[in-house]
Amino acid sequence: MPRQAFDPEPSPIARRAFLAGAAALTVTAGALDTEPGVAAPPRHFGHGNFQIDVFSDGFIILPDAVIAPDAGPTERADIIRRLGGRQGTADIPVNIPLIRAGEALILVDTGSGDKFQSTVGRLRDNLRAAEVDPASITHVVLTHAHPDHSGGVLLPDGSLSFPNATYHVSAAEWDFWMGQDPAGRYPGLRDFVPGARRDLGAVADRLVRLRDGDEVVTGLRTLSTPGHTPGHISLELAGDDGLLITGDAITNVVVSFEHPGWRFGFDTDQDQGVATRRRLIDRAAAEKLHMLGYHWTSPGFAIAERHGTAYRHVALG
Ligand SMILES: [Zn+2]
Known part of the structure; x- marks a missing residue:
């Protein structure tokens, strides 16, 4: 079973990495304004x-x-190069699955809308170009309430982007953000709390609280994968060889696979994030499950191959 308790005092190193990352993110987002x-x-x-x-x-x-907060300078530079980045930053894709199951049309995460960096928020245009009416989406599943996943819940005018959907969020995620101020326990989250509360609060009257193992629709099951956030969920789809939609439980095609013991800067509980990641990748490799990663090389489908004591990301399609 995944550990449910959280270290109220992340290590100073972890906190520094988080804060350094958050600061750099803000600077970078402001510096690069793209059309x-x-x-x-x-x-x-x-x-x-x-x-x-x-x-x-x-x-x-x-x-x-x-x-890669745990990597040395040379390793960091090599990782950024392999991710196609430069000068200490990399462009990380955002892949959003829209799943048809009978009459249901299920969106997994909403992207950033206009609430995060200016290089994201393209989902709505891309849906429109593919002639998908946002009003036709019946279910929205949020893997967690970070801005690049839930920022698209609301349009700039404050109305719902997907007005006819029910919204499926883990009970643990809801309670974490909407309960006692999470920034009291995790000061690094201070900038994320208002947005998470805005996005979750907007769907309070059409919310379905998920628990580990719950089905969203037949054959689409919730997997509790805490660490990135306390209530982070992945999804498991029945059929064929099995498919895991991993959200941000496995964030990076290089680091998460080749260095599964390394922490990720935006994991709320970094040690729990490592434990969850190892468990999920190891299962996927052993069972040869297909996976779909939110931030993996587009379109995000891959398998994990064992490689020594670590893994390799092998893209599919
Ligand atoms: Zn993310």
Whole structure:
């Protein structure tokens, strides 16, 4: 069972990495203002009874202090180079699956909307270009309430982007953000709390609270994968060889696979994040499960291959 308790005092190193990363992120986001790009068509995959279209929300820009806080300077530079980045930052894709299951149309995370970096927030344009009416989406599942996942819940005018959907969030995630101020326990989260409360609060009257093992629709099951946030969930889809939608439990195609023991700068509980990541990747490798990662090389489908004591990310499609 995953550990449910959280260290109220993350190590000073972890906290420094988080704060350094958050500061760098803010600076980078302000420095790079790009125009909205041409709409990107979705990539289509079939899986069992599910039809999956993966849409891009654009990309986020992350500094190496967030991507690989445990790496030395040379390793960091090499990782950034392999991610196609430069000068200590990399452009990290954002892949959003839209799943058809019978009459249900299920969006997994909403992207950033206009609430985060200017290089993201493309989901709505890309849905429109593919002639998907946001009003036709029946279910929105939020893996967690970070801004690049829940920032698209609301339009700039404050109305719901997906007005006819029910919103599925883990009970633990809801309680973490909406309960006693999380920044009291994790000061590094201070900038994220108002946004999480805004996005979750907006769907309070159409909320479905998920627990580990709950099905969103038949064959689409919730997996508790805490660490990145206390209530982070992944999804497991029945059929074919099995498919895991991993959200931010496995964040990076290089670091998470090749250095599964390294911490990630934006994990709320970094040690728990490592434990969850190892468990999930190891299971996927052993069972040869397909996976879909929110921030992996687009469109995000991959398998994990064992490689010594670590793994390799092998992209599919
Ligand atoms: Zn994310």
